[in-house]
Amino acid sequence: MTTTQRPFVRLGRDGGVVTIELINSKPLNIIGTGAIEALTRAFGSVSDDDGVRVVVLRGAGERAFIGGADINEMVGLDRSSAETFIRRLAGLCEAIRGCPVPVIARLAGWCLGGGLEVAVSCDLRIAEQGAKFGMPEVAVGIPSVIHSALMPALIGASHSAWLLLTGETIDAGTAAAWGLVHEVVAAEHLDSRIAELAARLSGFGPHAVRQQKRLLNNWFDMSVHGAIEDSIERFALAFSTGEPQEHMRAFLDRKKGGR
Numbered sequence: 563m564t565t566t567q568r569p570f571v572r573l574g575r576d577g578g579v580v581t582i583e584l585i586n587s588k589p590l591n592i593i594g595t596g597a598i599e600a601l602t603r604a605f606g607s608v609s610d611d612d613g614v615r616v617v618v619l620r621g622a623g624e625r626a627f628i629g630g631a632d633i634n635e636m637v638g639l640d641r642s643s644a645e646t647f648i649r650r651l652a653g654l655c656e657a658i659r660g661c662p663v664p665v666i667a668r669l670a671g672w673c674l675g676g677g678l679e680v681a682v683s684c685d686l687r688i689a690e691q692g693a694k695f696g697m698p699e700v701a702v703g704i705p706s707v708i709h710s711a712l713m714p715a716l717i718g719a720s721h722s723a724w725l726l727l728t729g730e731t732i733d734a735g736t737a738a739a740w741g742l743v744h745e746v747v748a749a750e751h752l753d754s755r756i757a758e759l760a761a762r763l764s765g766f767g768p769h770a771v772r773q774q775k776r777l778l779n780n781w782f783d784m785s786v787h788g789a790i791e792d793s794i795e796r797f798a799l800a801f802s803t804g805e806p807q808e809h810m811r812a813f814l815d816r817k818k819g820g821r
Contacts, residue, residue: 578615590629628677
């Protein structure tokens with residue numbers, strides 16, 4: 563396997579299988595502007611390589627896939643910069659969905675907020691038994707937006723309402739039962755199962771796999787783009803109310819106080 567390291571991203575390659583790993587982004591793999599841009603560039607590079615058959619997306623370590631977007635950055639946003647931020651994150655999710663080969667999300671530990679939006683943008687989601695999933699945005703004064711719009715088609719309106727309105731987390735077993743993840747395995751088997759799946763996909767005809775992914779995306783996209791555009795405006799508008807700043811500052815104050 564060959565490995566290349568860049569700011570926020572480590573790329574590994576074994577034949578036609580490329581691993582994109584989020585690194586140097588806080589203990590829970592929190593994503594701010596720098597990490598989002600680095601991941602987006604990595605997917606752009608991979609998408610231009612005809613020799614790539616499968617991409618595995620993971621976070622560094624075992625504590626989190628992606629623990630969410632960076633509240634320390636978001637607390638300083640206003641309406642204009644909020645729209646810029648969320649469009650940037652939407653661009654990452656679209657780069658994943660637009661990647662011409664299957665993208666497998668390796669889900670260990672926490673997968674929250676923007677991290678779950680990244681995960682649902684991947685084609686296949688394999689989780690370890692201890693993984694936890696949630697959309698806690700309402701607790702910090704903002705709606706869940708952009709690729710949360712994929713969730714009703716994935717897990718149904720009822721389950722989506724629970725995640726998006728309560729902000730509560732669910733465990734891996736519940737996520738599998740709801741259809742949010744495809745498979746749950748023991749932590750010690752996570753990498754071997756993903757390697758097995760990547761090898762299987764790599765063994766198929768590359769053109770057929772790329773065509774199938776393109777068709778799946780086309781079918782899915784027929785009803786979500788309007789919702790994504792509308793949600794971007796809703797996200798930006800939230801920052802003109804003052805609620806996000808208030809709730810985010812309270813969250814950060816509680817964190818500093820160890821509560």
